[in-house]
Amino acid sequence: MKTIPALAVGIGLRQPHYREVFERAPALGFLEVHSENFFLDGGASMHALERARAAYPISLHGVGLSLGSADALAQAHLAKLKRLVERVEPALVSEHLSWSGVGARHFNDLLPMPHTREALALLTERVDRVQSTLKRSILIENVSAYFEFQDSDMSETALLAELARRTGCGVLLDVNNLYVNAVNFGFDPIERLAELSPDVIGEMHLAGHTSADGCLIDTHGARVCREVWALFEEACRRFGPKPTLIEWDTDLPALDVLLNEATTAACIAATSARQAVEVAHA
């Protein structure tokens, strides 16, 4: 198993880029893939993942486990994830603070949870179960949301911090999601950063979003915007550098666009790390 250094920057590996990534072998700290794209027995995709893991540390990012479904955890889905984790031996495994369906229905979207004691208790039990099944700790990511629940009595970051304290899981801080929610619901994202301690942050995500009718929508289909870069810089100052991912899933651009974004992220992370050292020695 390869580990990911704190200053590492990676990109999401998507099928149209497989060949170019293998041929050019760009200097990246890690590659992240969606776990569900590799719930397969064999074939071209599994072969590509084998090639990727021979050259880079791998992060398995799940989008379909639906940890927060109140009725049941999908055991069959968890079993497939376990098989993949055993096969790939990834450096990181992550999922979301979300639910995707109830009963037999699956929406295949990351629906937000109400931030309540009941949700925290449920998620604690689920994260415990996933970590004991996978025999490793996982990271849980904050999600973009387009509505808020009346019953929420804490912030998402406070819930994540408590979840991490109870289960030993880490936090995958999606800086773009935090920014999207800050705009959609009118809060100060920097105050939310203060609710998280540096040692629980295991990874950060950067992505682009779009805007429609006064609502920011997380699309993973655009460059990282200026405000999100600024928030990332602040996060690096507070948390120190953490493995950081450029996430791009829709309207996939040329690989070089992703690599340029990765270079920007690496510069910001390195600068903030240097400043942190200077402050410590001052």
Place this chain on the structure above:
Amino acid sequence: MHELLELQRDLAGSLHDVRAASRAQRWLAGDTVLIEQRLAIYRANVAAAATKALGAAYPVLRQVVGEAFFDGLARAYQGLVPSTSGDLHDYGEAFAGFVADFPHTQSLPYLPDLARLEWAVHRAYGAADAKAWDRQALAQVAPARQSALRFDWAAGTSIVDSSFPIARVWLIHQPEFEGEFGVDWSVRECALVTREGFRVAVAALGAGDAAFIAASLAGAALGASAERALAADPGFDLGQLLGRLMTSNVICGFTNNEDE
């Protein structure tokens, strides 16, 4: 207690059915108009993801009916058969049956068979890689035992029988296809789907080859499979077919059951 379950059931109801929007209202902050706008964002995301997944599983069908029509078809399917898996690659298994009943595609009667073929291709893509095997061992089997042999087939191998030339339709819609685009609609085709290395291949089968493979895939012994093939086509050439299937590793082993 169990408020969360109630909340999720209400929200799911509102996301699934636009007429049930009021169910979500009591849980969400903001006014009715805002909540409806935001629910609409999620509904659009959900529909787009499922439509994209169907388009990825049925790329030829999508070309045949056109993108705009396919998107409508996909939306109609989602209304009847919602996703039940956290892995969208599982979504669309019942699409062939849905297309067979859909009133506006009745003028394209081959679509359901084409859909069955594409689902078989979709499944073959991620099937287990075939293992290397010792073909010499086959020659060691005593002639008297040969008809009792059962072949092992590479994962992902399947046949799709049709009254239409579906293998031909599939082939001419592949991006790498070169040549004439004509289709002889009077031809009935049984299509063979195989994984050859990492590539999924589709080929039209003659009646004898189709009967042999269908019987053998279903577990029949070599002798019984060959009898069925000869009944379907007196000119069936077993040696030629086996040579082809073994070279491409579609037949990837055998069981020599000594008790038979």
